[in-house]
Amino acid sequence: MNNFQYKNPTNIIFGKDTIAKLAEEIPADAKVLMLYGGGSIKKNGIYDQVKTALKDIEHFEFGGIPANPEYAVLLEALKVIKDKEITYLLAVGGGSVIDGTKFLAAAGVFEGDTPWDILTNKKPTLQAMPFGTVLTLPATGSEMNSGAVITRAETKEKLAMGGAGLFPAFSILDPQVITSIPRRQLVNGITDAFTHVLEQYMTYPAGALLQDRFAESIMQTLLEVAPKVLEDPSDYDAASNFMWSCTMALNGLIQKGVPTDWAVHAMGHELTALFGIDHARTLAIIAPSHYQYNFESKKEKLAQYAERIWNVTEGSLEDKAYAAIEKTESFFNDMGIDTKLSKYTNEFEGTAEIIANRFTERGWLGLGEHQSLKPEDVETIVHMAY
Amino acid sequence: MNNFQYKNPTNIIFGKDTIAKLAEEIPADAKVLMLYGGGSIKKNGIYDQVKTALKDIEHFEFGGIPANPEYAVLLEALKVIKDKEITYLLAVGGGSVIDGTKFLAAAGVFEGDTPWDILTNKKPTLQAMPFGTVLTLPATGSEMNSGAVITRAETKEKLAMGGAGLFPAFSILDPQVITSIPRRQLVNGITDAFTHVLEQYMTYPAGALLQDRFAESIMQTLLEVAPKVLEDPSDYDAASNFMWSCTMALNGLIQKGVPTDWAVHAMGHELTALFGIDHARTLAIIAPSHYQYNFESKKEKLAQYAERIWNVTEGSLEDKAYAAIEKTESFFNDMGIDTKLSKYTNEFEGTAEIIANRFTERGWLGLGEHQSLKPEDVETIVHMAY
Structure with missing residues (x-):
């Protein structure tokens, strides 16, 4: 830790x-x-x-x-x-x-x-x-x-x-207050909170057992209440757990003592700035490609996440890790969130280069939990998300 | 919630x-x-x-x-x-x-x-x-x-x-700092923190899914690190998880939005006051009897605890709930903590009546998550713990 x-x-x-x-x-x-x-x-x-x-x-x-x-x-x-x-x-x-x-x-x-x-x-x-x-x-x-x-x-x-x-x-x-929120915004909220947890969890094992379990607790709870909240936003039990989970997902607690990533947000923010895509949806676009691209450095945590959140018990560590990425993408898709940039705009060609250039211009030293992702990596990840 | x-x-x-x-x-x-x-x-x-x-x-x-x-x-x-x-x-x-x-x-x-x-x-x-x-x-x-x-x-x-x-x-x-703590105090610390979580968790289902999972996260982590901390207090990973778990067990977070009990502490404090028994050990003496005595009102949470913490998957809800009490007592015993008052003092006869009388004199309206335990219930629970 x-x-x-x-x-x-x-x-x-x-x-x-x-x-x-x-x-x-x-x-x-x-x-x-x-x-x-x-x-x-x-x-x-x-x-x-x-x-x-x-x-x-x-x-x-x-x-x-x-x-x-x-x-x-x-x-x-x-x-x-x-x-x-x-x-x-x-x-x-x-x-x-x-x-x-x-x-x-x-x-x-x-x-x-x-x-x-x-x-x-x-x-x-x-x-x-x-x-x-x-x-x-x-x-x-x-x-x-x-x-x-x-x-x-x-x-x-x-x-x-x-x-x-x-x-x-x-x-x-x-x-x-959740009773009157349109479905689109509820879906965005669930996706946003879930991805906040992933940014603080999907890195590498750091021996922070309690923080890992707290992060998993929030994801499990979001997965449990998401269908209930979407089915009936006036379900107070579901709404209250959804609300408290969103707060706990990014109030600082689960990131203490662990490495954090936040590259998904950094790239996602650019998609909102360029195309006006809802924040949460930009995260759902970037996350699967980001985890695929950084598979080697994240596979241990991906596999832990597969086991504890998605109950994937079969296969090798790599099999589990891949399954976790797929299940995450399906979770977003099943709520009606597209996870490819081309579903949001016809003007997607060149986006990867534009974003990579912006990072270069701002002098970013490197994204991700190892501060190792260079603009060229960003370009590839965004390209994978087309 | x-x-x-x-x-x-x-x-x-x-x-x-x-x-x-x-x-x-x-x-x-x-x-x-x-x-x-x-x-x-x-x-x-x-x-x-x-x-x-x-x-x-x-x-x-x-x-x-x-x-x-x-x-x-x-x-x-x-x-x-x-x-x-x-x-x-x-x-x-x-x-x-x-x-x-x-x-x-x-x-x-x-x-x-x-x-x-x-x-x-x-x-x-x-x-x-x-x-x-x-x-x-x-x-x-x-x-x-x-x-x-x-x-x-x-x-x-x-x-x-x-x-x-x-x-x-x-x-x-x-x-x-854990490196130099005597084993007896480490065992007390583990027991104390674990029981703190139980006091805020072992009540009845209140629809607080996230708080339940946070409580379970702390107990799982304590169970995971306890043998490591006792084996080698200089194991920094184990020590840091132990330390942070103890803090999170009673910093207010997991009790928010849920009923809490604290009857184990109320009775335990009396044993310390009367006999000078270590605080944590008084909790280990009282808790099993308390959960047995209040089995009907706590059995849903006892069964959830059995499943999620002790991996008890067989049997009826009641079977699981009973198994959870046994496993908790064994956990304390395995660390060298006796869970019967008679192991600590030969002067135990009459203790139940003395404690019940003290509660009566102080005008306590009722212990436990339902404020329903009267001095006569306290007398029975303490007696069961002889």
Whole structure:
């Protein structure tokens, strides 16, 4: 097991009808900016629940944060924060709204030339405005971690930020919100969370027995509840396990003491930036090719995953490892997620080269748990995913 | 799944040679009281490591906190805290030293008549002096939770306290400390952590699939590493998994959203208070009888535990459930832990009645996950454990 440091101070308030407790978590004298997305919260009742909870706290609103939170839109929100002298941010949404809010929390106290520097200066964000979240879409784990990914349409870039200052002060997780989520987004959430676990697990054996089992526990639970959630999103038992699994998949715990990969995300982000493909779907496109390409260095963990998650007991270690990749791809396919880039765009030719070039230009030293994947490897993997 | 609230702000610094990082976690202008136990840290080198790390920070020492931290001894330490105007506490030890330090952290700012009120007023401790820990004995999880248990020899009482103010600011977990722990204490640690998981798991199915699997992950890992740790405490892989499992067994995570029992601890504490039996051993004495006595209400989870932890696949649900109790008792016995009170004392007659009477006198409304166990049930369970 590798050395690690772990601290996660986010206060999780989980369960039925917990949105009503919102005001208890925000200082009474705060000046709040409530941030949300495309307006679905106005149809499903969450907006009203939040407004009711905030009735005695001074607050403003900023809606319209898009999926893949867009820098230009966030700059408009930043203007509101400055103009209204906002002291507390409240994200009401999924990963995109929460990530956008994290950027704003950092930008609200940033003293550099331009807030874009937060994304490019490679410095951890240690100071930020306080903020909380009301999660409306389980998937990214952003409600209990200190990372965010921001998109800039102008330059077709999607960049990550993070740091100890970016943990939400609190997050409210009411599994009842799942009832009104469209199937497409539920499928994305399941795929996103499952792949988050894979990124922190599918590397090489590192003697971290408990972390491996925790990762496997999350995957087993997602596999168990996925059909139930998709069949009936109002199944509270299934919804609550789905929601908690998504949070635990990326709240930092399972990555402690182990090597992590994240190459699937790095390549996937480029597909979203280039083609606007849903984040989760880009992961499902890249993951099978990535595991095939890196088969030799990952086969021990692939085989363990085959045995413990997919109950593959027959065959050699390699047989099991291959079966695991196939079963993972089938899992995505069975939920209606295509795992080939050509199913999403006719303009796929040349994508592998474009992405490889971007990595070269950014001066990346190497992707994957060994930091060994060069732009030419990326090119091959993306090509395999056509 | 039940509603829950979860926040754990302790900063964990885990791994090889991490004690050297101690000073980074303590304010430079702090006036520190370093608290420790019977002096084993002076033999195994931990004392020297801590002193070296603290060389630039003003600090005092208080040694001699006994196993089952004794109120009278802690009052002496409290006097030092007041006299020296200590601002920060540092526990260097196992659960007893850490629990004692938590009591002192609370007592240092307590404004009631007598510090004993902290144990008896049934109020959560929200304010306390800041403190950190250097864990020398994995077992209790106290290094990452907000609870403590204090003993008072004068009245043969052992009482619990807790509250959000009692999370350590940081805890340093260096698995290398295990190398010098005597076998008896290692066995106690394994038993204690394993029973902690059982207390939060062995109730009734509550639809908390992920929490169940996390609990099972910890038990599986403890079972896997126990023989290795006992065979060779310098096996770092085994030691690190043992240490992290003990912490995760009682840092609050696996109890969220599920019913918990804790009757084994409640009865066990009495055996320690009456006879001075090691805490972990009292749990091993009580647990089998407790599960047998409450078989009907626990049999579903006992059977799940039998299947997933002990690989019992044959027989009826009841058969599996019984087998699970037997296997648990054998696990303790195989490590050299006796599971009958009469193996520890010849004075066992009447113990069941004494303990039942104590519960009656304290006005306990009922033990267990259903709060349904009355003093007469306690009497029967303890009797079964003779």
